[in-house]
Amino acid sequence: MGTRSGLALSLTLLLVGVLSATGMLDPALGAPVRQVLRMNLETGEPATLDPAKIDNRAAGTIAKQLFEGLTRLDQNGNIIPGVAERWTVSGDGKGYTFILRRNARWSNGDPVTAQDFVYSYVRALGPKFGAPLVDNLFFLVNAEGFNDGKIADATQVGIRATDEFTLEIRLHTPAPFFLKLLSFFSVMPVNQRVEQQNPRWMNEAATFVTNGPFRLAQWVHEQRIVLERNPNYWARDRVRLDAIEFTMVASRATAYQLFQTGQLDAVFPPPELTGRLIAEKKVLVRPQARTFFVRFNNKVAPFTNVNIRKAFSLAINRQAIARRILQGGQIPLRGFIPHGLSSGTGDFRRQAGDLYRDNDRTRAREHLQQGLRELGLNALPELTMRASSAEIFTKIAQAVQAQWKQALNVTVRIEIMEPRALTAAVRSKNYVVAPFSTGADYDDAFNLVTQFMSDDFFNFTNYANAEYDRLIRAASVETNAQRRTQLMIDAEKILIQQDMAIAPLYTGTEVILQNPKLKNIYRYAVAEDDFRDAFFEP
Numbered sequence: 001m002g003t004r005s006g007l008a009l010s011l012t013l014l015l016v017g018v019l020s021a022t023g024m025l026d027p028a029l030g031a032p033v034r035q036v037l038r039m040n041l042e043t044g045e046p047a048t049l050d051p052a053k054i055d056n057r058a059a060g061t062i063a064k065q066l067f068e069g070l071t072r073l074d075q076n077g078n079i080i081p082g083v084a085e086r087w088t089v090s091g092d093g094k095g096y097t098f099i100l101r102r103n104a105r106w107s108n109g110d111p112v113t114a115q116d117f118v119y120s121y122v123r124a125l126g127p128k129f130g131a132p133l134v135d136n137l138f139f140l141v142n143a144e145g146f147n148d149g150k151i152a153d154a155t156q157v158g159i160r161a162t163d164e165f166t167l168e169i170r171l172h173t174p175a176p177f178f179l180k181l182l183s184f185f186s187v188m189p190v191n192q193r194v195e196q197q198n199p200r201w202m203n204e205a206a207t208f209v210t211n212g213p214f215r216l217a218q219w220v221h222e223q224r225i226v227l228e229r230n231p232n233y234w235a236r237d238r239v240r241l242d243a244i245e246f247t248m249v250a251s252r253a254t255a256y257q258l259f260q261t262g263q264l265d266a267v268f269p270p271p272e273l274t275g276r277l278i279a280e281k282k283v284l285v286r287p288q289a290r291t292f293f294v295r296f297n298n299k300v301a302p303f304t305n306v307n308i309r310k311a312f313s314l315a316i317n318r319q320a321i322a323r324r325i326l327q328g329g330q331i332p333l334r335g336f337i338p339h340g341l342s343s344g345t346g347d348f349r350r351q352a353g354d355l356y357r358d359n360d361r362t363r364a365r366e367h368l369q370q371g372l373r374e375l376g377l378n379a380l381p382e383l384t385m386r387a388s389s390a391e392i393f394t395k396i397a398q399a400v401q402a403q404w405k406q407a408l409n410v411t412v413r414i415e416i417m418e419p420r421a422l423t424a425a426v427r428s429k430n431y432v433v434a435p436f437s438t439g440a441d442y443d444d445a446f447n448l449v450t451q452f453m454s455d456d457f458f459n460f461t462n463y464a465n466a467e468y469d470r471l472i473r474a475a476s477v478e479t480n481a482q483r484r485t486q487l488m489i490d491a492e493k494i495l496i497q498q499d500m501a502i503a504p505l506y507t508g509t510e511v512i513l514q515n516p517k518l519k520n521i522y523r524y525a526v527a528e529d530d531f532r533d534a535f536f537e538p
Helices: 056-064 115-126 144-147 192-197 250-260 271-279 308-313 318-326 349-350 360-376 391-410 418-425 446-452 466-477 479-498
Strands: 036-040 071-073 080-083 084-089 095-100 160-161 165-171 214-220 222-231 243-247 284-295 383-388 412-417 433-439 504-514
Touching: 056 214, 056 222, 080 084, 115 144, 115 160, 115 165, 115 192, 144 250, 165 318, 165 446, 271 318, 271 391, 271 504, 284 308, 284 391, 308 360, 308 504, 318 391, 318 504, 349 479, 360 391, 383 391, 383 418, 391 412, 391 433, 412 418, 433 504, 446 466, 466 479, 479 504
Parallel strands: 036 243, 383 412, 383 433
Antiparallel strands: 071 080, 084 095, 095 165, 160 165, 214 222, 222 243, 284 433, 284 504
């Protein structure tokens, strides 16, 4: 999403209620106590739960519990069957035939059909639909042409139902990660009959129809979302949670106090506590295929100037931010692609290497002076940095503000905004500089490099470089894996080493303080959390 799914941090904070989630027998009644998983959305109310319209991981995690795609991931991140019980792949790697489960049902009892997938993919690709992660479908034959209006006939897109439970997909180029991509929330199906009868079905719980392990039982906007076990789910017998309740608490400090008083069972602790908790081995630390960075608006002064961008980036002490301020096991980045993400031939970051020195204040000052000369200025005016009120972004903003003042003698004022307001401002390109993050939807660097193409929907940085565009387009059709890797490595050098379109900071982690009785939450570096198999042991 790529992502892009990173228009905001958008992480789901797990808050589990201890009173009703033990899974033990009620001593008074002799009956099982309902297993209720209570969670928090620290980013607030999701703008939508329509899987094709979601653009962030928090809402995507909810959708992951409500919907199921052709494939799923097991606890180790390997592909397993979802709605499709089996499939075959053609010898050229471009053709996929999926056989759907005949017992897969929507929450209203309708069968999940191959035509539902055809309809859903074509719907998301529609030129006027505005699916934010639509490029995840561009691997299909003629999908991009249909999306941009050059092809009017939807039957020319590389997906068709040969019968009620057989689906054929044809790609324009082999994509070794394609089966994993099919487990991602943005390519999950919707019920064609329901969608055509009521185009607003996704707005309220009463009309919301799902095909995943859970159904939407309640949606009190801006307050809570409640999921309940879906009795029509084909694997309902393995779903042990009775319900998942999402509330919306913005402060990690507040959530931590609720955990400490026994009201919650899993939280993301405040940044100032993570170092101690990691040292005491009281938390789970999991890596993320997510890059945290400072976004420069490349079309707004002074960041129209490459030397100014380089000055601001090289003046940042990433090591200090990761180790002394955030203390969450974050890995300082010297490139755009995060550690651990594949190139298709290996770990991209290891292959591409470092593209600059961290905390290079001497060169930062040299670039600042050169940039000022080119802009005809003696000094920079006061700048405004917009930042999300999510605590981690506030910490980042305060850290780089102080480092820029110390290294460059530049004054930057911080404007704190509610997360959704900040995301809206960035999407409308109404900002000068802002800390941000972006995460991968599938395990391949290509997922992220596309967002800086000059015509990409997610190019909120306003970056434009014709050679960068050429390299990424070449990588998109290259069938030789080694050449494809090198094309992406060369493109990243242009983006960062040459143009410093953004200032990468670090590869993200999640630090989770969790009740040891909570089991089988599957967490991935490159996917949404999965609660299908979760339960509380006695």
